[in-house]
Amino acid sequence: MIGTIVNVAAIIAGSVAGSLFKKGMKESYQEILMQAMGLAVTALGIYSIVKYMPDSNYPVLFIASLAIGALIGQKLDLESRFQQVVSRFSQGNLAEGLSTAILLFCIGTLSIIGPIESALNGNHTYLYTNAILDGVTSIVLASTFGIGIIFSAAVLFCWQGLLYLLAGSVAGFLTPELLTEISIVGGILILGSGISILGIRSFKMMNLIPSLVVPVLFIVLKNGLG
Template structure:
């Protein structure tokens, strides 16, 4: 039975609304609150990453997939391509809604981190697949709450460009939602647990980047999410048993 994708649209609406409210009214929020919330969002991202790890089945497989995924991302220059796209988005949006206060490098660093957080986090990817199979959008509802406030705070400095992230966000989540009936039946609980853990590592890296502690090449880590379940299966079949 095919379900209507509720979660992806609710998530997109929260990002768009949060971005608009932050861009237009965010300057009315006291500076001390703004500066305090941004590190908290990084911390929340790390928290989501941490809670994704305890149920991992084969952590060695997760590490292996992460290494190969990062190598592939580096060879494909995913971070560079995403930076160029982010720069183009800023140029287009600034023609209508000028934004100031951040250097081009600072803008790209934060924008790329938000694209990963909103579009390809383990919570978003797994939540979309979960809803596609079961019709339960609860995982995406949790993500939506975080995304609304994150979009609002970051839009204060990034401007309306934050709201444009709903385009890739909807594309990714809807694609995974409709493909879930093909993907999930081919997986096992252990494979999904390892997938969630791999997404958790990316969420940890995203949090560290948002907090300004370490600027991991998050976009280059994306291929990990496509490699982890096959590698988890192979690890279970040929090494663990």
């Protein structure tokens, strides 16, 4: 799991560096950096949607995924539970930044394929590349939301660690078709995070997280019945 360890270390280092940068920053600079971060996250979400939407074989699956996932998330009240946990460590807007970080770090082709490729073939290239991207992103996020972004490293470790351990079992399920559908839903959630950061509209992003599971269940059931 050397690739995952490097990825996690990059996020930790970036979070520490970004938080140190934030401490010496005037409030006006923090505000403009928040706006810049919001625009960047919004752009990443739009990019993912535009990139993968044309390749989708199920044009309405993302709509159903968001609707079903939202109902499940609301029923479980994931947003409130997440806010309660985060509030124990911070009184600021860390929850917003942390949910954005988790989406950016975990929902991406490199973060999904990387640990599987590492486990099956000993190829850490995807994870090393992802580490560089996540390291830079964590610097910006931590300079905006604070040192609490470092907790996303633990989530990433659990996520990639699980994929690493289950590599042999899940590799066959992670078809380009499935990754496309997950990337579309993930892109929409990342777009929502960006809009929330910009203050245009506040979304309960954690309540929407279950939407990412719906395409997985759909593809598995379709292939099983087929």
